[in-house]
Amino acid sequence: MLFVYMGSIMDFVKKVNTTQKEIKMFVLVVNAGSSSLKYQLFDMENKVVMAKGLCERIGIDGKLKHQTTGMEKVEKSIPMPTHAQAVSALVDSLTDKEYGCISDMSQISAVGHRVVHGGPWLTKSVLVNDAVIADLEKCCDIAPLHTVPHLLGIRGCMQVMPKTPQVLVIDTAFHQTMPDYAYMYPIPYELYEKYKVRRYGFHGTSHRYVSGKAIELLGKKAEDTRIVTCHLGNGSSISAVKGGKIIDTSMGFTPLEGVIMGSRCGAVDPAIIPFLMEKEGIPVSEMGSWMNKKCGFLGVSGVSSDMREITAAIGKGNDRARLAYDILCYQIKKYIGSYTAAMGGLDCIVFTAGIGENTPRLREDSLSDMEFFGIKVDKAKNNEKNPCLISADDSRVKVFVIPTNEELVIACDTDEIVSSL
Ligand code: ADP
Numbered sequence: 001m002l003f004v005y006m007g008s009i010m011d012f013v014k015k016v017n018t019t020q021k022e023i024k025m026f027v028l029v030v031n032a033g034s035s036s037l038k039y040q041l042f043d044m045e046n047k048v049v050m051a052k053g054l055c056e057r058i059g060i061d062g063k064l065k066h067q068t069t070g071m072e073k074v075e076k077s078i079p080m081p082t083h084a085q086a087v088s089a090l091v092d093s094l095t096d097k098e099y100g101c102i103s104d105m106s107q108i109s110a111v112g113h114r115v116v117h118g119g120p121w122l123t124k125s126v127l128v129n130d131a132v133i134a135d136l137e138k139c140c141d142i143a144p145l146h147t148v149p150h151l152l153g154i155r156g157c158m159q160v161m162p163k164t165p166q167v168l169v170i171d172t173a174f175h176q177t178m179p180d181y182a183y184m185y186p187i188p189y190e191l192y193e194k195y196k197v198r199r200y201g202f203h204g205t206s207h208r209y210v211s212g213k214a215i216e217l218l219g220k221k222a223e224d225t226r227i228v229t230c231h232l233g234n235g236s237s238i239s240a241v242k243g244g245k246i247i248d249t250s251m252g253f254t255p256l257e258g259v260i261m262g263s264r265c266g267a268v269d270p271a272i273i274p275f276l277m278e279k280e281g282i283p284v285s286e287m288g289s290w291m292n293k294k295c296g297f298l299g300v301s302g303v304s305s306d307m308r309e310i311t312a313a314i315g316k317g318n319d320r321a322r323l324a325y326d327i328l329c330y331q332i333k334k335y336i337g338s339y340t341a342a343m344g345g346l347d348c349i350v351f352t353a354g355i356g357e358n359t360p361r362l363r364e365d366s367l368s369d370m371e372f373f374g375i376k377v378d379k380a381k382n383n384e385k386n387p388c389l390i391s392a393d394d395s396r397v398k399v400f401v402i403p404t405n406e407e408l409v410i411a412c413d414t415d416e417i418v419s420s421l
Contacts, residue, residue: 175204230335350401376395
């Protein structure tokens with residue numbers, strides 16, 4: 001009798017565990033572009049990625065790449081005339097019996113959307129409702145290239161998962177702590193008021209993640225830290241984080257300002273733009289695309305917008321590739337110097353994103369001859385396979401390489417907002 005009783009308890013425990021497993025909830029992170037949509041599904045209990053994928057060629061024909069962690073990658077052609085159909089396709093993949101990882105769409109407790117520009121209206125992570133959508137629609141005026149596709153992705157998710165809460169996590173949000181003298185451009189004040197033209201800053205989710213990790217690694221109170229974070233990818237931005245809060249950042253009203261990038265010019269004398277428009281006969285409608293797509297490493301080197309190809313060309317003696325590379329190193333150094341002055345000192349520098357994480361030579365070159373500043377790189381540590389602390393033991397300023405994880409921040413913010421509902 002006892003045996004039977006114990007047996008049923010064990011069954012009960014097993015059943016409860018299984019039931020818990022069955023109702024385990026996941027957060028879907030979505031990054032919607034004009035013809036693509038990237039996604040990751042997070043198990044929030046263990047903060048790990050269960051599956052990730054990419055819907056491509058939305059509105060053209062449609063291609064889906066999906067991979068559940070620990071399984072083979074799946075690639076399929078699926079018609080995706082709209083973002084909603086792309087969302088349907090990704091949900092089908094996540095719930096597929098063969099290569100999916102959840103049994104039902106209802107296991108997705110919330111969707112977190114990456115939003116590049118929140119303007120002055122959306123200043124922190126927020127649950128989607130009609131008012132929030134209206135605020136995001138206002139951003140179409142100042143950042144149409146990103147906002148229009150974001151809205152398509154959000155509406156696509158709302159259509160396919162009408163009962164699932166949607167959260168926006170905004171790239172400009174972490175930069176909201178900048179003082180007015182750092183975000184204000186010297187333009188007539190009424191035009192700032194009328195058009196909301198000011199510095200917003202971008203990659204905020206990344207700067208927030210890596211500066212948070214750096215504070216942990218420094219083992220200090222956030223209030224006592226002064227950090228320069230260098231997010232160097234296709235798009236690059238550098239931020240000054242004092243006391244855990246942004247006080248300045250290199251990108252501006254759009255993600256075009258700041259350092260030289262893959263194909264973006266970064267900061268140039270504004271007078272150059274009308275001068276070249278006139279000389280080259282470039283119309284206003286094309287100038288944005290010219291500054292975003294024809295400049296940067298690509299424009300200077302004539303080789304590529306990709307740092308791997310730039311470094312390969314330097315290896316073959318290409319002087320213009322070397323020049324593009326030197327411009328970036330020099331600009332990083334200048335930003336570190338100016339942000340150190342702005343923060344009244346420096347405790348730590350962080351390198352992150354594609355270039356920051358993978359180009360040891362560039363980290364070394366941008367920090368060369370800065371020992372007078374208390375910055376000294378340990379070459380051996382810097383050249384390790386997965387480096388973390390790369391400064392020398394006697395370097396007063398610590399230098400870290402910290403792989404960014406914007407998706408995890410989006411998942412955590414989303415989970416936090418939804419858990420408090
Ligand atoms: P995005 O801004 O599109 O997210 P990434 O952060 O992926 O860009 O960074 C892309 C840049 O990182 C490219 O210039 C690429 O050459 C560079 N990069 C990526 N991986 C490596 C690598 N292993 N070695 C050198 N550069 C790399």
